[in-house]
Amino acid sequence: MMNCASSPGSYSQSSLDSQDSSSSMSAPSPMSVTASPHPYQNILVLTPDQVVAELPYLRIIEQPVEKFRFRYKSEMMGTHGSILGRSSDRNRKKTYPTVELRNYDGPAIIRCSLYTTHQVMGERMPHTHRLVVRADNEDKDDPHDFAVSPEVGYRAVFQGMGIIHTAKKHIMDELVKKKRVRLLETLRARNVNITSLTTKDEIKIRSEAEAEAKRMNLNSVCLCFEAFVRENGVLKPICDPVYSSPINNMKSALTGELKICRIDKHVSSCLGNEEVFILVEKVGKKNIRIKFFELDDEDNEVWCDYGKFSELDVHHQYAIVFRTPPYRDTEIDKTVDVFLQLYRPTDGDCSEPIKFAYKPSDKTGRAARKRQRTSLTDEIPLPVALAQPTSNPLLASFVPPSQASPSVDQPNSEGSDLFEDILNECPNNGMNSSEFKEFMKNLSISSLVSTYVETFDANELLGDGDLPLDFCTMDISTDGSSKLTVTKRTTPLSRDPGIDATVAAKLSHVSKDDTQMQPRNCVQKETSMDGEQLAKWAVARLNELLLEKPPKHVLASKVHEIFGKKKDDGDGPLHCAILYDMKDLLKQMFTVLGKGQYRPIIDDRNLKDETPLHLAVMQNQHETVKTLLTIGANPNIITKQGDLPLHLAVSASHNECISELLRYNSSRDCNLTNYNGCTPLHIAAREKNLIAVMKLVNAGADVNKEDTLLGRTVLHVAVEEGCVDIARYLLEKTNIDVNAANYAGNTALHGAVVFEGPESRELCRLLLQYKANPRQENYILEGDGDVEFCTEVEIKEEPESEDDFDDEYQLRIAEGETEDEAINSKARGQTSLDLATNKKDILALLQKVVPAEVEEMVEIKEEPSDTPILEGVLGEVKNGLFDSETLMRLCDILDKSGGWQHLAELLDYKFLVTSIRSTASPSKLLFNYADLHGNVSIQDIRSFLEALDEHEAVEAVDLMLARRIASSSQIS
């Protein structure tokens, strides 16, 4: 029926039949027909074709918005928003749901009322919610009638309507009320004299309402539009009603808007399984999925998969922690752009997609990617790429000027090398070096390239209308002046003409291999460049700038301008080059930025306040980290999460980066807590990274610093993680307070006792050995908050027994009881012994320590720190074993020969080998460990080195010893 009305073209005889014989709405009673002939009364004698022309119908001109907030009655004080038309524009023109009555003459009434979205009991029903219009501070309920006529036109615009969400408990009432009015009206349409409903009708309404109430979808409604003619005080339908598209309740998790508000990271390895956090608008954990998909250049979905998470990973309907699915190809050698969106299975609704990228896994190798980079299809010809001239498609098409330019400037040195290379590769150009340089200058190729990224307007360049956009190759020539001539060349692409010029231009640059053209970002063409583009763009501009050789101050300001260009997330070119690990580009940037005056660029922050250094650290690009630090990057900037680069390095166990950073971080910064309250040292322990712990301690990290969240020292954390080696190191080698209590009063020993795992015992033994006190009590849980909480609970639970006691009495009881409780539990806190009652072996261990023994152990503790006598003599000793010069020399030798591995074995540090192998200098870590661990002497090391035939190393050690002896004898 609805279709019939809204699309008159589809009318058929059968639809006429059904209309004639259908429900009450069509007023089929013979009486109404005879009583008042309708203008179209004679339709039955017309042929179907004629009917099409004649029959009145309603047409929805403007649909209502898809989402709207339904408000409860209690929130209807004041005005809120009204239902707008779907094509309403926020700031431009507001529209409203609008219908038009067609093929009708004379006055009519168009009515709007609230209906169910779907058939409830075989047909659509009035909805229990109320469609209200505010008039004189009163909410007038639906139906809303709108008078139309030839004079005012036949369009009914329904402005200012709101939806009142009837509370569950009132659903029945509302439904019954609406049904009554409706039925009465239909009855009166047949018989004006009817003024009330029969009991039978009432009962029927009630039972219907009851059934419907249960099945009614409270989060989705429709507008129902009807047309009537008023005759003798009653309304008679003119045609079938039409229904709007559904309006969904914006507040509901079932129909509310799906939205990704924030995301943790935008990149994952193509192997997937990387943890990502997203914050989302309200979702139901049982009804939400995270869809990854990829589009080809025609915007067809070519791949999709879903993030992995369980219901437990959906946090309070507002956040999801999931793992990325693997990309369809785990062997990719360059970053692939995909999209990510929320998907709601029940209604198939999706959020706006956001960009996400898959990067090659480390395993598939950087080398492979390197090779790929030189390929034509990927590389856009930038000046940078000119270093690999064979890969530059533009170059091949150049038509050299017939007469070489005679005047030659002395080129700057940077440009010179570049051009030299090109010349070597393109001997056929018939120009000497300086001629070619001049040629390039005139051609101004770099400006073309940069224009391309900025939004290259192909139409403008090519001459309006002259050439269509669907070309894919073009020749570029020059007549010797600085003018460019661009010629179209065949091969139409037959693409969507709506494609933006940027993409078309891009195609022209990569057109050597037609089969591989892959314009990306078609979907998001309006938004800014992606990271790779931005980095390339910046370097292109930089090179261009260098060619121009502007005066210094101009150069500086232009450089700032270039690096001031940001992506939406605040990442600048430098950030991007790091994120995508574009080493060549980075090098180019650094050569410019390294000049010293560009600190602000080097320390540029994105929207998360991450500097390039942060990103490099996160990506474990230690070379880049090193370079950044060398050229003056500030290692003491914190992100919005309160993280120093050092925190991030430690979090990710990127040990080389840690070392680099520690060279520049002051010891104060080593102890800085991030917004999780943790110092780098805490994080290192949490990551079970002994090496990092050692490095940090060596660099001056305070082992007794508490985390600000729970008041734990690094020892607490080590114990919590079951890290025996870290705990041992801390106890043996540092002055950590073994009995330090966290905010709950718990010592490390408390933690060791309750630790679930086989390490529990070893930890306890270790802690006890270093005079941990098993009788130290933790704090009793008390505090105003808890007491009050108790009080309220009491009050709530008690009243059953006595109905009539007054507030004061309640309060007194409550207070009394809490006091009692406090007294009871105040007895004492729990000791480690208390906690060990269900762990027999641990208990036995603890019980061995009688209070007296604790005293004794204090003395034992003093012993192990074998303060090197030499240290007092030789102030500059860093390592404790070797002076820095010797250490460097030894490391150099052993790193090269690989001898450090054997040495590690001989020193019983075999377990270290794997963890230090991949570091910049394993020997150094080995020696640091040896030093800190303290059970090795220089003589030991010397004899081991001798045994290993590391003669050079032995010599270095001897040299040092000789020097020491000499200097100490001098002193004495």
Add this chain to the structure above:
DNA sequence: TGTCATTTCCC
């Protein structure tokens, strides 16, 4: 007890 939906409140 925790989670989620419903309802009310408030800026």
Add this chain to the structure above:
DNA sequence: CGGGAAATGAC
């Protein structure tokens, strides 16, 4: 207006 969040209730 338009939005966020607390309070309450149901499971």
